[in-house]
Amino acid sequence: MVESESDARATTDPALLRALRAALAPERVKDDGATRTLLGRDASIYDHGVSGPVCFPTSTAEVQAIMQIAQAHGRAVVPRGAGTGLAGGAIPLGAPIVVTVTKMNRILEVDVENRIAWVEPGVINLDLSKHLRPHGFHFAPDPSSQQSCTIGGNVANNSGGPHCLAYGVTNAHVLAIETVLPSAEVVMLGGIDPEPCGLDLRGVFIGSEGTMGIATKIAVRLTKNRPVVRTLLLSFEQIRDAANTVSAIIAAGIVPAALEVMDQKITQAVENYVGAGYRKDAGAVLLAEVEGLEAGSRIDANRIGEIGRANGAIEVRVAQTEEERALLWKGRKTAFGAVAQVAPDYYLHDTVVPRSKLADVLAKVYEIADRHGLIVMNVFHAGDGNLHPLLLFDARKDGVMERVHAAGSEIIDASLEAGGVLSGEHGIGVEKRDYLSRMFTDDDMDHQNRLRRAFDPTCRANPGKVLPSGHSCADIQALMRVPRGIWV
Amino acid sequence: MTPAAYEPELHEFAELVGSDGAIAVAGGRTRWSLGGELDSSAHVVSSPSGIYEYIPDEMTARVGAGTTVAELHAVLADRGQRTALPERGGTVGGAVVVGENDVCMLGRGPLRNSVLQVRYVSSEGRIVSGGGPTVKNVSGFDLPRLITGSLGTLGLLGEVTLRTNPIPAVSQWFAADSADPLVVLDALLAPSCVLWNGHRTWVQLEGHAPDVRAEHQMLNTLAEFQEVDGPPRLPPHRWSLPPATLNKPDPGWGQFVAAIGTGLLFASQPRRPRAMNPAIAEVHRRLKEQFDTNGRLNPGRRSGSC
Numbered sequence: 001m002v003e004s005e006s007d008a009r010a011t012t013d014p015a016l017l018r019a020l021r022a023a024l025a026p027e028r029v030k031d032d033g034a035t036r037t038l039l040g041r042d043a044s045i046y047d048h049g050v051s052g053p054v055c056f057p058t059s060t061a062e063v064q065a066i067m068q069i070a071q072a073h074g075r076a077v078v079p080r081g082a083g084t085g086l087a088g089g090a091i092p093l094g095a096p097i098v099v100t101v102t103k104m105n106r107i108l109e110v111d112v113e114n115r116i117a118w119v120e121p122g123v124i125n126l127d128l129s130k131h132l133r134p135h136g137f138h139f140a141p142d143p144s145s146q147q148s149c150t151i152g153g154n155v156a157n158n159s160g161g162p163h164c165l166a167y168g169v170t171n172a173h174v175l176a177i178e179t180v181l182p183s184a185e186v187v188m189l190g191g192i193d194p195e196p197c198g199l200d201l202r203g204v205f206i207g208s209e210g211t212m213g214i215a216t217k218i219a220v221r222l223t224k225n226r227p228v229v230r231t232l233l234l235s236f237e238q239i240r241d242a243a244n245t246v247s248a249i250i251a252a253g254i255v256p257a258a259l260e261v262m263d264q265k266i267t268q269a270v271e272n273y274v275g276a277g278y279r280k281d282a283g284a285v286l287l288a289e290v291e292g293l294e295a296g297s298r299i300d301a302n303r304i305g306e307i308g309r310a311n312g313a314i315e316v317r318v319a320q321t322e323e324e325r326a327l328l329w330k331g332r333k334t335a336f337g338a339v340a341q342v343a344p345d346y347y348l349h350d351t352v353v354p355r356s357k358l359a360d361v362l363a364k365v366y367e368i369a370d371r372h373g374l375i376v377m378n379v380f381h382a383g384d385g386n387l388h389p390l391l392l393f394d395a396r397k398d399g400v401m402e403r404v405h406a407a408g409s410e411i412i413d414a415s416l417e418a419g420g421v422l423s424g425e426h427g428i429g430v431e432k433r434d435y436l437s438r439m440f441t442d443d444d445m446d447h448q449n450r451l452r453r454a455f456d457p458t459c460r461a462n463p464g465k466v467l468p469s470g471h472s473c474a475d476i477q478a479l480m481r482v483p484r485g486i487w488v
Numbered sequence: 489m490t491p492a493a494y495e496p497e498l499h500e501f502a503e504l505v506g507s508d509g510a511i512a513v514a515g516g517r518t519r520w521s522l523g524g525e526l527d528s529s530a531h532v533v534s535s536p537s538g539i540y541e542y543i544p545d546e547m548t549a550r551v552g553a554g555t556t557v558a559e560l561h562a563v564l565a566d567r568g569q570r571t572a573l574p575e576r577g578g579t580v581g582g583a584v585v586v587g588e589n590d591v592c593m594l595g596r597g598p599l600r601n602s603v604l605q606v607r608y609v610s611s612e613g614r615i616v617s618g619g620g621p622t623v624k625n626v627s628g629f630d631l632p633r634l635i636t637g638s639l640g641t642l643g644l645l646g647e648v649t650l651r652t653n654p655i656p657a658v659s660q661w662f663a664a665d666s667a668d669p670l671v672v673l674d675a676l677l678a679p680s681c682v683l684w685n686g687h688r689t690w691v692q693l694e695g696h697a698p699d700v701r702a703e704h705q706m707l708n709t710l711a712e713f714q715e716v717d718g719p720p721r722l723p724p725h726r727w728s729l730p731p732a733t734l735n736k737p738d739p740g741w742g743q744f745v746a747a748i749g750t751g752l753l754f755a756s757q758p759r760r761p762r763a764m765n766p767a768i769a770e771v772h773r774r775l776k777e778q779f780d781t782n783g784r785l786n787p788g789r790r791s792g793s794c
Contacts, residue, residue, distance in 0.1 A: 113670070113732035115749070158626045169624065171633070172601045185767035194589060194751045195728035197762050198772060199791050200600055203633030207626050224677065251545040253568050253654035293677060295698035352622040354546050384624040385546075421620035422627040432627075439627055443614045447643075448629040450778035454771055466628060 016073045020053055020097070023065035028056040028103070039098050042083040042090045043145070045347050045404075046430055049091035054098045060178060060186060060216040063099060067184035067214070070097050070460060077182075078462045079210040081122065081153030084145040086348055087429030089157060089209040093464040099214055101152050107131050108217070115222045116175060116192055121152025121215045128220070137222035140167035143425070144333060155215050158207030160425030162258040162332065165383035166291075167223060169425060171206045178217035179205065182456040192219055204451060209427055210462035211473070212455035226291035229257070230301040231319040231328055233277070234308040239263050239284035239378070241312035243358035246286065246382040248307045250355060254300050258289040259383030260332050263362075266339070266377040266390070273338035276331025277324070279315065286313075286382070287332055335379045336390070343375060343392035347404050349411055353420035355385045364414040365389045372407040386424035387415065412438065428466045436468050445471060494615060494647075497536035497552060498607060501646045504533050507613035512786045513644050515554065515582025522586060523639045527788035535581050535646050539563055547623055547652045548604060553581025553645040560650075569652040572602040581645040587637025591722060593750050595680025595694055602651045603632045608643035611780040621649050634775070640786040642779040656680075656694035661718050662704060663690045667711035669748040670735050675710060676703055682748040683719055686737050689748075690719050720745055727753035 020029040030036075031053050040049030052075065057063045070077045076096035083090055092098050105122035112135055119128060125146040129138040142161035143149055149159070155177065160169040167173070176190040190202025205212050236242045242261045249259065262270065262285050267278045278285050286308065290300040305316040319325035339346055353361045362378060365387070369376035375392040389411055393400045412422060412435050422432050422439050436445060449471040455461070459473035467474045505511055510530040514520075526532075537554035544567040551560055557573050557580055564570055573583045574590040584603055590596045605619040618631020635643060659680070669684035672691060676682075681692035691707060693700045707713040722745050734746040734753060742756035764772075772791070776783070 111732070114730055158630075160624065160626075164624070168597075168601055169626070171630075172598070181767060181771070183767070183770075187765050187767045187771075189768075192730050192751070193728040194593065194598070194731075195587070195726075197728075198764060198768065199775065200587070200633045200637055201768065201771060203600055203636075204630045207630055211629075227677065247545055250547065255547075255654060292695070293699040293702055295702065296696035299696050299698075352620075352624050354543070354622060356543075356545055381624075385622055386624050419621060421622050421625040424622075424624040425626055427626050428628060436628055439620070440617065443610070444617050444631075445628070447610065447616045447618065447631060447779070451629050451631065451634055451775070454774040454778050457774065 013073070016069070016075065017053060019069045019073070020055055020066065023069060024055060024057060024062050028058070030054045039080065039083070039100070040092060042085045042088060044086050044088040044091070044429065044431060046088040046091055049093065050095045051092040051098050052095040054100060056100050056103045058103050060180065063180045063214050063216050064184055064186055066097060066099055067180050067182065071184060076460050076463050077214070079152070079156065079214045081150030081156070082124070082145070082148045084149040085153060085157060085427065085429065086350065087423065087427045087431040089427050089429035089462070089465055091430060093430070101150065101214070104216065110135055112137070112222070114192055116219045117222060119151050119218050119220060121150060121155070121218060123151045125149050125151060125154060132222060133225070135222070136225050138225055139220050140164065140173050140223045141170045144336060151218055151220065152215050155206050155218060156208070156210050157425070157427040160381065160386070162260050162381055165259055165381065166255050166257045171203060173221045173223070174202070174206055174218055175221055176219035177202055177205060177215045179213040179215055181213045182458065182461045186216070207427065208452070209429060209465050211452050211465055213461055228294050228297045229289060229291045229325065230297050231325040232288045232301060232304055233317045233319070233328055234286040234288065234313045235279045235282035235315040236286065236313055237283045238312065239362055240359040242284040242286045243362060243382065245308050245311040245313065246358065247355045248311060249288070249304055250383065252303060252307060254303060256288050256300065256304065256383065257291045258287065259381070260287040261285070261378070261380055261382040262287070262332065262335065263378040265375070266335055266379045269338040269342055269377065270331045270335050273341065274330055274334050276327050278331055282314070287328060332379070339377060339390060339392060343394055345393050345395045347391045347393070347408065349387070349389045349391065349408055350423050350426040351412060351415035351420055352384065352386045352424040353415050353418045355382070357418040357420070358382060358385060358387070361387065361414055361418050361420070365411055368407050368410045368414065372403040374403060374407055381424070384424060385420070409435070430465060433466060434468050436466070449473070494607065495536070495540055495552070497538065498615060498646045501536050502609045502613055502615050505609040505613055505644055508784065510784050510787045511644070513581065513640055516556065516578030518576050518578040518582065519586045519588070523789040523791060525788050526786065530787055535644065537579070540647070544569055544652070548621060548649055549652055550605070550621065550647065550649040551580055553579060553584070553648055555580045557583055564652055565655065568655050570596070570655050571650050571652055572596040572599045573650070580648055580650070584636050584648055585638055585640050585645055588726065589750070589752065591683070591719065591747050591752060591754070592681035592692055593747070593752065594682065595692065597653070600633060600636045603636050603648060604651055605649035606632045606635045606645060607647035608635060608645045610643050611782065611785055615646070616643060619649070623651055637791065639789050639791045641776060641789055641791045642785065644785060658697045658700045659692065659694045660700055661690060661692050661716045662707060662713040663688055663716045664707070664711035664713040667713070669746070671710060672707065673749045675706055679703070681719065684735070684746050684748050685720060685744060690716065692719070722754040723756045725755045725758045727755055727759040729753055
């Protein structure tokens with residue numbers, strides 16, 4: 001627990017700072033208001049974080065020392081990568097010690113024989129795949145933030161991305177994790193062998209959002225680059241036709257590398273922004289990618305084209321050159337940048353529904369946004385049924401945040417009613433903490449809490465995240481006692 | 489979602505398990521002694537069976553844990569699909585709580601990645617649901633990963649939702665003598681299986697027919713690979729090793745078949761005991777304490793045994 005009022009208030013507790021600075025280096029422990037304010041936020045719309053001292057360790061031993069000091073001073077600890085998370089998982093609650101792993105950014109070893117690479121948690125996702133390219137491999141999870149997000153953050157959130165349809169999310173690509181437990185012991189979770197002994201602690205650690213310890217070294221699985229990649233752009237008059245095409249492709253026994261849908265509004269915004277070659281008159285576009293060998297990938301690409309036409313595609317285009325393919329993907333990957341021309345703020349949602357319900361749930365999403373007077377754009381991992389409604393707004397307008405949250409809440413209900421789940425890849429963090437009870441019973445959440453407590457009996461690791469109020473480690477009493485305004 | 493939405497069989501199973509007395513679930517007993525002998529005081533029950541929901545378009549199947557893997561795979565095969573579960577005469581629940589992979593895990597994928605949702609009865613006799621019904625989900629802490637491989641020591645599995653996968657159009661086995669198995673693995677894009685016994689190499693190729701033909705031609709540039717009926721018989725003892733060690737036979741293995749590229753080894757000699765880090769053992773102890781305070785679930789078995 002974050003024990004007491006005095007602990008929470010004493011961000012500039014001289015003894016704590018002295019201990020941290022002695023363990024790391026004075027310049028790598030920051031306590032100035034600007035840094036603490038900056039690190040009080042992440043890429044989510046939540047801005048109520050209160051950071052304590054901010055540490056920049058460079059080694060496992062330093063992370064361990066921080067954990068020991070946190071214990072001695074009764075402080076909580078929040079790990080942080082690049083801060084690109086969208087659910088508020090890295091937001092510090094109750095003035096904890098923030099452990100930023102961005103200086104632990106070395107690729108330690110590429111072990112092609114074992115098909116793994118050992119990396120530190122601060123390595124940038126895209127840098128890793130670039131590093132692996134000469135070896136003929138890549139790291140499969142590719143979140144939209146891959147130019148800036150870290151592998152440690154991917155582990156914390158069990159991150160996904162467009163190409164997780166065929167290859168799976170982060171949990172399928174991380175084999176072993178050196179971890180500093182909340183007890184400050186350093187252990188290896190999992191292993192590079194296929195069936196390490198004991199329970200799959202590695203598996204439960206991934207996606208636990210920093211509540212079970214801090215990853216300091218990660219063994220990632222290498223995925224072989226495919227010799228042939230075919231990218232198709234299918235244009236539709238109606239988004240329903242695009243959604244039905246996605247269902248029909250999977251039903252036909254094809255599991256493409258990626259199936260991404262963009263609705264008319266986002267397609268137009270992207271086209272105005274980067275000129276990716278999308279049809280502005282289309283009601284929706286579907287970006288489909290198949291990979292593999294020459295003949296098989298052609299068979300799958302042709303079949304996808306046929307399925308698209310049978311479901312009302314007005315155009316099926318196969319990228320003919322690597323440049324054309326790259327441009328089609330540039331459109332998809334810059335979608336979130338493109339919306340800035342439409343509104344100054346956005347709230348990116350993340351739920352999953354059965355693929356066959358995509359069209360119906362999308363219709364509800366439009367209706368919900370319309371009723372709340374908000375613009376909504378949809379760009380999403382359709383192959384997984386992973387919706388990403390993007391609610392656009394101007395936060396300066398009175399009452400708009402209430403409408404945004406109300407619409408978000410209704411989108412969650414619509415997804416759950418369709419047999420879906422709360423989050424596909426962004427995690428729960430603080431964003432969906434209070435919605436957990438809409439998907440899980442008290443018994444379910446009680447067992448999730450037991451799992452978390454087995455790793456962190458004293459609730460020292462990122463308290464206040466994932467589980468709602470009423471479960472241990474959820475209630476940050478100290479935060480409530482922090483006098484308003486003293487931190488910024 | 490409410491508990492009332494659970495299958496009636498799951499409620500009956502929870503009543504059967506109750507909240508006191510030593511208890512265990514028997515599946516096909518194909519791995520009955522794994523993790524230690526069951527205490528003789530334990531009342532042995534069966535978990536519910538039946539395929540409750542199979543949606544090929546969603547690539548998911550929700551089944552009672554007592555359903556046999558063979559029955560499930562027969563139903564899936566009718567719709568051109570399969571799962572990552574190994575077929576050896578046991579039940580779906582048994583396969584999940586044991587957590588062992590199919591020998592062809594290169595093609596089938598690791599079992600632990602295919603378990604989307606679990607419903608189990610707790611030590612207190614309560615029904616607990618973890619994970620979700622969709623192919624992608626990061627909602628809450630990952631109870632399916634915890635239960636997979638837990639040997640029934642943390643909860644008694646009643647129902648599982650699995651991810652299914654399409655069965656490729658063509659599936660063929662080839663074999664040759666004197667082929668370097670690591671060279672074979674590197675030369676192929678995505679073989680479903682590469683097995684090696686120190687002399688002979690077996691390869692399973694799956695996919696569209698022209699791709700399988702092209703990969704077979706690639707194999708024939710390395711050695712003379714002939715089509716064969718299937719894989720060799722596997723020796724009884726299962727080892728788990730770093731993948732790169734499998735092409736360096738150890739006399740301690742005895743006779744062996746190595747699943748190249750995975751680290752799975754089937755040997756005539758039992759594997760050497762592995763030591764568990766004390767801090768990891770302590771997390772195991774706390775998990776058992778949290779989930780089964782009175783030690784009534786599968787007494788005598790330890791999921792942390794190495």
